[in-house]
Amino acid sequence: MLLPAPIQDLIDAFSRLPGVGPKTASRLTFYLLRAPDELALDLAAALDALKRGTAFCQTCFNITEAGHAECAVCRDEGRDRSLICVVEESLDVVALERTGGFGGVYHVLQGALSPIEGVGPDDLTIRALLRRVQGGGVREVILATNPSMEGDATAVYLKERLTSFDLTVTRLARGLPVGGDLEYADQNTLLRALSGRQAMD
């Protein structure tokens, strides 16, 4: 017996999302079938509005509401424009903003260099970053790409492109995560924690 077309269509659409297999997709579909109509319709409306309602910041390529040229951080006059934190995605901006510990501005690369996935420097917003730095007034660039192969490669590449400018280039510290357990830390993290050990005062 084949499933009715509207059900199979929704299972197929869910299955195209990352991390959602056919089993999860059909579980979600049958859940929505029994749930109040609003649940499916609200999700449909939010999906419809997603691309129409958002745009990328002209300056830092962070995500912002459509109709704004710049994102909320870039529009904030209290931020230190001489300090640029370079991240892979808008979600990283959210994570850093949540700490409340950063007063500078961002630059969202929209990805990381990955020869395997065919992502080269021109696929990221690297040229725009270099233009911002060329514009002057930048004293430090923090490379906050992920602590992964791709993130590290991207940081090394950016470091090279930035050496000709008169500014400091830094990378986020590596070490044991706060609240983590030494026993469960992987070898590389432990090595980094050892080599980066700091004097206690």
Add this chain to the structure above:
Amino acid sequence: MLLPAPIQDLIDAFSRLPGVGPKTASRLTFYLLRAPDELALDLAAALDALKRGTAFCQTCFNITEAGHAECAVCRDEGRDRSLICVVEESLDVVALERTGGFGGVYHVLQGALSPIEGVGPDDLTIRALLRRVQGGGVREVILATNPSMEGDATAVYLKERLTSFDLTVTRLARGLPVGGDLEYADQNTLLRALSGRQAMD
């Protein structure tokens, strides 16, 4: 920094799905943001069409395309109408149909009895099942509710309601799953497999 409203809306809508936490919801949202527009729009269209395009079979309450009074199984004239397999959900029908080993018809309860969740006999399609049996011509009812607390309780309840009719009531066999490992089987499954052991021929 707050996320733009369209993004937060979609994260909220995803979070209302079962098994989707706020982290998964934002991962899906940011994935859709970067993915081709079709992905989000196709999903939105499928969600919109879900309820409009489907209906419940008048006879067995299985899911079917809107515009059909009966589901594909009930419409099939080759099926044995004297054999009714009672299941909790339409997904169970799909699973049983996939085996190709059942030639009867179904009855979908649309749930299982659960005092904790406030699901009583009137919340299920039990009355309709009794009417079908009263109509005559039924020789066997297979109770194929889940092998869980709720499924078992529902089967026991149905067995009692069906004793007054002249028919056989059966329950799906319990035991070790095919391809499973005895070592990893839980105690209850092993007990069932022992007590239900069969002579080899």
